[in-house]
Amino acid sequence: MPGRIHPLRSAVALALALSGGVACAAPPENLDARVEQVIHDIGIPGMAVTIVEDGKVVHAKGYGVRRLGSPEPVDADTIFPTGSTGKAITTAALAVLVDEGKIGWDDKVTDHLPGFQMYDPWVTREMTIRDLLVHRSGLGLGAGDLMFVPRSSLSRAETVRRLRYIKPATSFRSGYAYDNVLYVVAGQLIEAVSGKTWEQFVRERVLRPAGMNVSTTDDASRFATANRVQPHARMDGGMRGVGTQEVLDERRSLGSNAAPAGGVSSSAHDMGRWLSIQLAHGALPEGGRLFSEESSEQMWTPQVLMPIHGYPGPLAATTPQFSAYALGWDVRDYRGVKVIEHGGAVFGVQTMVVLIPEKNIGFSLQINSEDGVALRGLQYELLDHYLDAPKHDWVSDFAAFRAGNVDKAKAALREAKVDAKPSRPSLTPAQYAGRYSDPWYGPIDITADKGRMRIDFKQTPDMAGTLSHWQYDTFKVAWDDRSLEPAYVTFNLGAEGKVERVTMKPVSPLADFSYDYQDLLFTPVTAK
Template sequence: MSRLSPSLRPLALALLCSIPALALADPPKNLDARVAQVMQEQGVPGMAVAIVENGHVVHAKGYGVRRLGGTEAVDADTIFPIGSTSKAMTVAALAVLVDEKKIDWDDRVIDHLPGFQMYDAWVTRELTIRDLLVHRSGLGLGAGDLMFVPRSSLSRAESVRRLRYLKPATSFRSGYAYDNVLYMVAGAVIEAVSGQTWEAYIRDHVFEPAGMRVTTSDEVDQFATANRAQPHARMDGGLRGVGRQEVLDERASLGRNAAPAGGVASSANDMARWLEIQLAHGALPEGQGKRLYSETAAREMWTPQVNMPISQYPAPIAEATPQFSSYALGWDVEDYRGLKIISHGGAVLGAQTMVVLIPDRNIGFSLNINSEDGVVLRGLMFELLDHYLDQPQRDWVGDFSKFRQARELLKVSAKPVASRPTLPLGGYAGRYADPWYGPISIHQEGKRLRLNFEQTPNMQGTLEHWQYDTFVVRWDDRTSEPAYMTFRLDEQGKVDDIRMKAVSPIADFSWDYHDLHFTPQAAGAAGGQP
């Protein structure tokens, strides 16, 4: 990637704008057939594809069905949850406020949220709006996600308050670790500055001006829309992602407290509008000088802020390994075959999205599926990239499928040691609390222990003895990842604390059980925070 000094960037942009418009390159001739083929091979119920070339929408179409076993077809207006690709939309909302001079990217968060605190007082004083967006705060990967995964009864304001109890994993601004919770704070900043909820502000100042007719960040509006894709996942194969495709409860996909990090739902037609605006650096498709956000804001969004670690992919996907990888404001910035690629993936329970921009070719595309079969998204992403970069056709979907299968085969299930628990079952019962998550309760029902994550609706399960003082939590709702729960005893033989971790070695990082540290709570104590 070339690097220009700030003084040369305006000149470079002026030169780029003077280049004649590029000729349109047709989408792959076999695109419809290829999408249908990989959907059938991988068992994806429904999909939406949008492609924009040189300022024109050349493809916006739905495929398959909204719900497994149903007949209602996906079309270009069917809305899909788009997960973390929502982050760039939250950034766009902030950009509007920056353009209006109501905030600056480098304002301190506490100047707009005076009560906001991180675990470290110095980080609290220094954390900026930019820091909220680029995953360099020092928090660990996915830290705090259990405040909204799979759902929550917590408000956004209360969830933001609890961040002061999340211990950092590294020093401030020393490296990259993806998080969602600080985008939740970004949403709170928008609310504090604008006087509107994040949902209302992004509707009024992003979606409506952009002409995104059916896109919504409001849960009530989403479920009131008949033309929506239902979520699906593979649940009965021992590990999530393996087994038969099942329809999930769409109302249990994400806590709304974290919607600024991943709570938008959109369609192929609306994603095409979003791609047009992105490629036009904030200008609206209708022209006439109308903009969603400024050219200056557009440059900020795509400017790398923090390096991301690079691991060499093994065969058969080794060629997908980038030479550089960085995070900008709500976007990944990487290279592929010598060109800069701006992209971001998104996933909520039962749905996934990929948004890709090739600025040097003035091309962008988005892919949505209503399942968790990410090999389809990653594979079609590289197949489309190869098409637009004049590379030979290749079965990238098949290659990514082989990679995933090999990864799963390497993960051998652990075997417990034959042993018995130290205490009778009643000795493990009680109320416990973690500083950032809050309270849980364990009680004995006959010859079993039952666990209740009290601030996560319907997250109850049974503790099955594993070995020594470790149990496995089998949740009543099978969509929740099973977890090991280890009790540590004090010198008097009473529970001193509890640690947890996901059973599956390929569990999504948002199941951050490993960040929990439960300690006994005194009888009659309320909440879980000191």
């Protein structure tokens, strides 16, 4: 039981003290009450919290409900989609292949995927497996995400093939820009080397050997599990993330082609197994190894510096002195201690995983909503607890910071509406209509019926909406699915007065970066 004196734990504590380390404390005494207060105050339907100390799970518990309006509680076996925290799972799958001698971290990707191509032939030749994992490819932030956000009909192989059409934003290995699409390549590489799909390989060679027995890698298995959360979001307050909490359609989520970037679902109990194995550098609690200590060292070794954007005012203490990306993990400092962490979000669900190797402590926080201020706040409250720092209400500070950003975004939307110029479109609706295509996304259809214009993203199921005039030749799309981010659609005319290209950008200043509308460039498709 947490807090109970154990002879072996006492011996470990003594050894740590003699070596200059600090013995692990028990979880906060008021942890249950604090979590209950946070989910009540923030308005989160449900949460799961896991804490591991000295290789032992000392806390794994659910709070709240799986779905608003339903009584079923979240417990320690309730599964949550874990989003980008699954990048470390894909990295572990690659580590298994590295340990078997089937691949090397610095192998060229084309050694194992001969058809792989980036936009630049030189980058294609030089790209290594390590490069796939560390966000230094030269692609822009979230480039290509619309191939699987919010969902997709594309296969994983076709998604990888289309990478060759995405223009880089910077030179190769010159800096950090978070992407998901190269983890899709990593998943395809695992299949090419192992002969098994990413889903099969991760399930059989990572999750089950790790003892993560309720975790899933595919939607079919997740939907077949009764004890799962439903996603929630706020959508009626003028922009996504503001307003009343609503239940989302769980089947309208991230495309399965992107599962290697964030398709694992897991529970509090299973996260305890994962945290224990990570802290043990790949060793399994019962003996044996999931991956080697050498691979563990590779996973946690910083590879590329991440920009540091300091928080203002009360949050300044959370600004790190260094921040870097390793293989599927963020590495940074807090109060002089190195922290290994990663956040994850699938629309309507969020997760945070945190490791403090120096203290041999790890914890995870999962919620079935998009209220990330709770995750960030509780993360720092737990860090303070284990680093013997004074108690502080970080949840309230992050909530206030978020509220300030929302106020600024609302003001920007009001200004945009006021600044919109009274004007008329250059063409009739029928003259805008047609099929257009972007090299990496693919086709969209613009249709006109009785003066009503519609847009349909053909490879994103149910991503269709109505266009209303905004100003000049720019229209605003209101998607039929209210959970999708609205966008501006601008028709650019040539000298002959016909549409030559179509561009887009998000309406909301707080839109998720995965809605990379700004990277699209549609041109008319000539009928054959």
